[in-house]
Amino acid sequence: MKIAIIGSGSWGTALGNVLAQNGHDALIWGKSLDEVVDIQQYHLNETYFPGVKLCEDLRATPTYNDILDADIFLLAIPSIAIESVCQELDKHLDRPVIIINVAKGFHPVTHEYLMEVIERSISNDHLSAVVSLIGPSHAEEVVLNQLTTVNAVSSNEDAARTVQEIFSNDFFRVYRNDDVVGAQIGVAVKNVMALASGIASGLGYGDNTRAALITRGLAEITRYGLYFGGRMDTFLGLCGVGDLVVTATSQHSRNFQAGYDVGVNGSTSHFFDTNIKTVEGVAATKVVYEVAKEKGIDMPITEQVYKVFYEGKDPRQAIVDLMNRELKHETK
Structure with a gap:
């Protein structure tokens, strides 16, 4: 399964690393060329995790078109950027996909929940489901494979189960939750x-x-x-x-x-x-x-x-x- 991670920051890198360790095709797209090169060539992200070696199967790209054939898109971006990023993504999609959100907050103007922002920013024929992967977790510990438990939150049970299954392993355990x-x-x-x-x-x-x-x-x-x-x-x-x-x-x-x-x-x-x-x-x-x-x-x-x-x-x-x-x- 190919998962595209939008955002090469701490969370995008840490969660992409989990997916790569689990054997999935995890590709990070980032705007920072330094971070992308660091991940792709050296299996590091020194900006956020100095000295921490990443899974060699984790890939990164600065080219947006490289991620568009993914089955799942994970948004590892600030809450304020979710609306514009989803609107841009919607222009390029030609099929329904699962969107995973990891940000925690509200729309600063409309006060909407972030899952609502995603649902209105991506057209129905391009959106299979929205799942929030949230809970007590710091990227600095996840990237070191320290024991962590979080929730896959969605009203779509099948999508929540999919996210649960692709992330869960010996150190990262995901529970489902439908209280969106x-x-x-x-x-x-x-x-x-x-x-x-x-x-x-x-x-x-x-x-x-x-x-x-x-x-x-x-x-x-x-x-x-x-x-x-x-x-x-x-x-x-x-x-x-x-x-x-x-x-x-x-x-x-x-x-x-x-x-x-x-x-x-x-x-x-x-x-x-x-x-x-x-x-x-x-x-x-x-x-x-x-x-x-x-x-x-x-x-x-x-x-x-x-x-x-x-x-x-x-x-x-x-x-x-x-x-x-x-x-x-x-x-x-």
Whole structure:
């Protein structure tokens, strides 16, 4: 089976490496010629994984036409690029294909889930199914074959099973999940909580604070997700608490790192002046805050993160204001 990976960044490379190790024809298309040459000729991607040797069967190309005969297309690109990339891909397809999405977020303008963006950006006669491959995972560990479990999320059971089968092996295990709404909300909103966790750590707060933020953050994710029809078991699974824990505690997490930078420097100025990475939680914070406010969903952590990143609020004051909210019962 030929799988085309659009994007030669960390996730595209790590997941392409898994597919190549599993014996599939995995071909990465990338815009960066340096990354493509590094993968194709030297079996490395020094930009993201210095010194890590990739599977020799993993291939890469800078030529778009080389990937168009693939059976499956995996989008390893930032959420903001999904719409335009899918619209361009649609122009070249002549048959239905499975699209795999690995981004976690929302459309920044329409607030759509990413699977919805894909479904409206590719015509029906070119789209067999959309599957999101999401869950608690860092590319830096997957590329080293460290044990990882994720979900193949889709309303199409056959497509989810196909994705499950092509990726699963001794170190990378995939579970199926058909809660499309809940899973996408879980993995997107957890990025907001990871920003909060990073801020608290950057301010010097310790394990007690982080545990509180993760626990109350899960309450917010669940409250938001249930409102839109997600299932409780999803928020207690890999796309809920699993992804929240790994993103809100790990130095590999770009969202945690971004929050940490804000906490250490006491404002967002340094982060916005120096950051060159895609930090999905920043855009997600705006979407979740605006939607929650419109719908009347109580999201106190999200609100404070929004005020820090979009209104210039002092992060230390944001923590104080969270602690001084009206006292209440934990489960109400």
